[in-house]
Amino acid sequence: MTGVAASDGPDASARPNGTPRRRGRPPRTESAGTRDRILAAAREEFSERGYEKTSVRGIAKSAGVDSALVHHYFGTKEQVFEAAVEVAFAPALKARDTVLDGPLDEVGERMTRMILGLWENPVTRAPLLAIVRSAVNNETAAGVFRRLIASQLLRRIAGQLDLPDAELRAELAAAQLVGIAMIRYVIKVEPLASADPEEIVRRVAPVVQGHLTRP
Amino acid sequence: MTGVAASDGPDASARPNGTPRRRGRPPRTESAGTRDRILAAAREEFSERGYEKTSVRGIAKSAGVDSALVHHYFGTKEQVFEAAVEVAFAPALKARDTVLDGPLDEVGERMTRMILGLWENPVTRAPLLAIVRSAVNNETAAGVFRRLIASQLLRRIAGQLDLPDAELRAELAAAQLVGIAMIRYVIKVEPLASADPEEIVRRVAPVVQGHLTRP
Incomplete structure (x- = not known):
C-alpha cells in the first residue's frame, strides 16, 4: 500500500479518486496534497473525538474523499x-x-x-x-x-x-x-x-x- | 427525590426494589447499603469507560438493581x-x-x-x-x-x-x-x-x- 503517492510507474495514472489530472502538475504533488488533507482531517477528528470515537469514515468525510482513499494512503x-x-x-x-x-x-x-x-x-x-x-x-x-x-x-x-x-x-x-x-x-x-x-x-x-x- | 434513603416516615416501607425488609435492621442502613453499592458500581463504570460511555443503565446492571433505583437515589x-x-x-x-x-x-x-x-x-x-x-x-x-x-x-x-x-x-x-x-x-x-x-x-x-x- 505504501509508496503509491510517490509512484511514477505505469499505474500512476490510475487515480484512486477518479478526478482528472490537472496539466502541469505532477502526480506526486497532487497526491501529497490529498494525503496532507486527509492527515489534517485526521488530526482534527482525533483531536475532537479522541482515538476511540474517530472513524476512518469520519476522517474521509471531513477530508472530502472516499474512505477507500484513506485506507489506500495509510492503512488501518x-x-x-x-x-x-x-x-x-x-x-x-x-x-x-x-x-x-x-x-x-x-x-x-x-x-x-x-x-x-x-x-x-x-x-x-x-x-x-x-x-x-x-x-x-x-x-x-x-x-x-x-x-x-x-x-x-x-x-x-x-x-x-x-x-x-x-x-x-x-x-x-x-x-x-x-x-x-x-x-x-x-x-x-x-x-x-x-x-x-x-x-x-x-x-x-x-x-x-x-x-x-x-x- | 432526595432524603428518601434516610426517611422513617409513613412511606419508608414502600421499598423501591421490592425485597422484603429484614427484621432488626432499620431501613436507613439497608438503603445506605444499596446506595453504596450503586456508588461503587458507578465508580467502577466511570473508571473503566469514562463519563461519556457510561450509562445509568450500565451502572444499574453492574449494581444488580433497576435503572429506576439509580435515578431514585441520585437523579441524572x-x-x-x-x-x-x-x-x-x-x-x-x-x-x-x-x-x-x-x-x-x-x-x-x-x-x-x-x-x-x-x-x-x-x-x-x-x-x-x-x-x-x-x-x-x-x-x-x-x-x-x-x-x-x-x-x-x-x-x-x-x-x-x-x-x-x-x-x-x-x-x-x-x-x-x-x-x-x-x-x-x-x-x-x-x-x-x-x-x-x-x-x-x-x-x-x-x-x-x-x-x-x-x-
Whole structure:
C-alpha cells in the first residue's frame, strides 16, 4: 500500500479518486496534497473525538474523499493515528534538537519553552490534545504516546545528561510540564489557564533544570 | 427525590426494589447499603469507560438493581458522576486537612505524600482514573474536576500560604503531581511507572515545597 503517492510507474495514472489530472502538475504533488488533507482531517477528528470515537469514515468525510482513499494512503485507523501523531510531533522532534543543542545549564529553560511553545500554538495544540485525550482512554493510543514521547523525546534528552538516573530525571521534568499542560490547556483551571507564558517559564524552568541536572 | 434513603416516615416501607425488609435492621442502613453499592458500581463504570460511555443503565446492571433505583437515589447521570467523584474525593479532602495542619516548611512533602498515597491505593486510584479520563474528554466532567480539585483542594491550600500569588503557586505544585500521576499511573512510562514511591517523594517534595513557599 505504501509508496503509491510517490509512484511514477505505469499505474500512476490510475487515480484512486477518479478526478482528472490537472496539466502541469505532477502526480506526486497532487497526491501529497490529498494525503496532507486527509492527515489534517485526521488530526482534527482525533483531536475532537479522541482515538476511540474517530472513524476512518469520519476522517474521509471531513477530508472530502472516499474512505477507500484513506485506507489506500495509510492503512488501518491505528496507522492513520500514528501518521497524524507523527506529523503533529514533527515540530516537537525538530524542537528537541534545539533543546539538545545548547548549553546544559539552560536545558531546563529550553525544554520548558519548547513544550509551552507547542501548546501555545493552535496548530500544534490540537494534535497534542488529541494525543492526550486518546492516550488516557485507549491502550493503543497510550502505546503510541509512550513510543513517541518516551523513546524519541525523553530518552534523547536523558542521553545528553550522562547520569545513571537520567531517564527518571527526564520523566520528572516532563511530568512538571505535562501537568501544566493538563491544568492550563486541557482542564483550564484558573489562574494558570490565563497566566502569562513568560511568567510560567520564569517559575518552571528552574524546576525543570533542577530535575535534569541538580546533584 | 432526595432524603428518601434516610426517611422513617409513613412511606419508608414502600421499598423501591421490592425485597422484603429484614427484621432488626432499620431501613436507613439497608438503603445506605444499596446506595453504596450503586456508588461503587458507578465508580467502577466511570473508571473503566469514562463519563461519556457510561450509562445509568450500565451502572444499574453492574449494581444488580433497576435503572429506576439509580435515578431514585441520585437523579441524572451527571449527578451520579458528581456523587461518585465526591465519594472518591472524600479521602483527598480528609487528607487535605492533614496537609493544611502541619508546619508550613513541610507542606510540600505532605502534599506529595497525600497525592501519591491516593494514587498508590487501588481503592482511590480507580475513581481518580475515572475523573482524569472523563475530565479530558468531556466538559461536564471537566467542570466537576475544576470545582472539586480547584476550589475544594487547591484554593484551601493556597489560603494557608497567605501570598498574593498563592493560587498560581498551588496550581504549579499540583501540576508537578498531576504530571507524575499521568506518566506513572495513566500512561505508565518507565522508569517512573515502577519507581519506588519514597524515591519520588524524595525528589519531588522539595519541588512542590519550592512552588508553594519559595520567595
